[in-house]
Amino acid sequence: MTSTGNILVVDDDLLNRLVLSTNLQEQGYDVAMAENGRQALEMLGSQPFDVVLLDLVMPELDGFQVLEQMKHDSAQREIPVIVISALDEMESILRCIEMGATDYLPKPFDAALLRARLNASLANKRLRDIELEYLEQVNRVMQAAAAVESGTFECDSLNPVAARGDALGQLARVFQNMARQVYAREQSLRQQVQELQIEIDEVKKARQVAEITETEYFRDLCARAQRLRQRNGK
Amino acid sequence: MPKIVSVHSFRGGTGKSNTTANVATLLAVRGQRVGVVDADIASPGIHILFGLEEDKMGHSLNDYLWGKCDIQQTAHDVTANLGNDVKGRVFLVPSSIKAGEIARVLREGYDVGLLNDGFRDLIQTLELDVLMIDTHPGLNEETLLSIAISDVLLIILRPDQQDYQGTGVTVEVARKLSVPCMMLVVNKVPAAFPTDEVRARVEQAYHAEVAAVLPHSDEMMALASAGVFVTRYPDHPITAALKQVAERLSRSG
Numbered sequence A: 001m002t003s004t005g006n007i008l009v010v011d012d013d014l015l016n017r018l019v020l021s022t023n024l025q026e027q028g029y030d031v032a033m034a035e036n037g038r039q040a041l042e043m044l045g046s047q048p049f050d051v052v053l054l055d056l057v058m059p060e061l062d063g064f065q066v067l068e069q070m071k072h073d074s075a076q077r078e079i080p081v082i083v084i085s086a087l088d089e090m091e092s093i094l095r096c097i098e099m100g101a102t103d104y105l106p107k108p109f110d111a112a113l114l115r116a117r118l119n120a121s122l123a124n125k126r127l128r129d130i131e132l133e134y135l136e137q138v139n140r141v142m143q144a145a146a147a148v149e150s151g152t153f154e155c156d157s158l159n160p161v162a163a164r165g166d167a168l169g170q171l172a173r174v175f176q177n178m179a180r181q182v183y184a185r186e187q188s189l190r191q192q193v194q195e196l197q198i199e200i201d202e203v204k205k206a207r208q209v210a211e212i213t214e215t216e217y218f219r220d221l222c223a224r225a226q227r228l229r230q231r232n233g234k
Numbered sequence B: 001m002p003k004i005v006s007v008h009s010f011r012g013g014t015g016k017s018n019t020t021a022n023v024a025t026l027l028a029v030r031g032q033r034v035g036v037v038d039a040d041i042a043s044p045g046i047h048i049l050f051g052l053e054e055d056k057m058g059h060s061l062n063d064y065l066w067g068k069c070d071i072q073q074t075a076h077d078v079t080a081n082l083g084n085d086v087k088g089r090v091f092l093v094p095s096s097i098k099a100g101e102i103a104r105v106l107r108e109g110y111d112v113g114l115l116n117d118g119f120r121d122l123i124q125t126l127e128l129d130v131l132m133i134d135t136h137p138g139l140n141e142e143t144l145l146s147i148a149i150s151d152v153l154l155i156i157l158r159p160d161q162q163d164y165q166g167t168g169v170t171v172e173v174a175r176k177l178s179v180p181c182m183m184l185v186v187n188k189v190p191a192a193f194p195t196d197e198v199r200a201r202v203e204q205a206y207h208a209e210v211a212a213v214l215p216h217s218d219e220m221m222a223l224a225s226a227g228v229f230v231t232r233y234p235d236h237p238i239t240a241a242l243k244q245v246a247e248r249l250s251r252s253g
């Protein structure tokens, strides 16, 4: 299967750029090109890439500086970087790999090697993307838990996680259901607390009281009540 | 110690009988000799709480009111059904549960004044410290009499709009009858309600003391009047609150 992906080719040598880009486009990749480090960083900042092919020796900003800055950017840190370099620059290659480069590609290019390294990097990137997305969604569930505690939880915030078919999705769905139930319960309690507003219709009460107290029996009882109590008390 | 404590509520099913039976038991635990009268002649029920079986009932309040017997003959000592902690005594005067007798008393009525004489006799002959009267909801003549002769009136209400209005009427009527001490018990309060808030609001609405705020309890529901709650659940929050009522009654009057 032909891999697809967005590749950024960074090289100050026009011929190298053309050779690489033609080769990559034939393999079905979308290719963008930068002719120095500064331009490369600009492009990285404005659009997503799946892999960067990075030459080391360039004017303006060289490959090391690009790599360094990428590793300081949380969005770019995860993009695999394949360093392009002559084999006699082994020291530089090692340094790049220490700085976080994924792999290297010796000049002159070998098409088969290029394809193999790209595929490996892309596969890694995809796995890493899945992992990152998973972590991000785990984080959402944890934030949801904190939000429930602070009373700021909104059920819909978990929708993207709840849509997952895996155990994390199930956790999010259970969580949403429980939160909905708690919310419904709180609503009904709030309603009940409102019922605790003790409202007495005074006019109606006066009428009800009068119906009882304006009877012969009641007047008589009032007169006797005190006496009866005293007698019982003995 | 007050001589006569009436337990009343404007509407039915609020917890009068359960409150009466439990407070009576707690007073007996404190060593008091307690009389309990089922003055809910139209729908008697407190005998069930005290485990008094129908065939052992003998004379009832109805027999006394019809002149068939003395009031002392209607009093049943139910202390033995209340466990071993009871140092005092509980005597129950049940109301007849025979349909014919209930129908007759409702149809023919009776001399309400006899009730008062009966209560007085009971207190004297049984040497009671306190007589508790479980009343019929509403404000009919015998209930008004019970209220009128009470030293303490305990009014039970639930957090419910209909209870609020009726309680307002009862409180007003009791004031006109100059009942020396009137206290409210708020029962069946949802567990999540803040007790202090409920107490404050009710006291403010009626300008009367709230003796207890009792939560709605599944255990109480499940017991379904088949016994006296405080003897079954000595450590329950409701028992603690009812103990305060008993304590409060002992202090008053």
Ligand SMILES: Nc1ncnc2c1ncn2[C@@H]1O[C@H](COP(=O)(O)OP(=O)(O)OP(=O)(O)O)[C@@H](O)[C@H]1O
Pocket: B009, B011, B012, B013, B014, B015, B016, B017, B018, B019, B040, B043, B045, B137, B187, B188, B189, B214, B215, B216, B217, B218, B220, B221, B223, B224, B225
């Ligand atoms: N705090 C409570 N929590 C749950 N259930 C309760 C509570 N208090 C009382 N009940 C239940 O409510 C029902 C009515 O109680 P009770 O018979 O004591 O009321 P009542 O006012 O005497 O009623 P009636 O007017 O019919 O004589 C009973 O089933 C009782 O178990």
Ligand SMILES: [Mg+2]
Pocket: B016, B017, B018, B040, B045, B046, B134
């Ligand atoms: Mg009752």
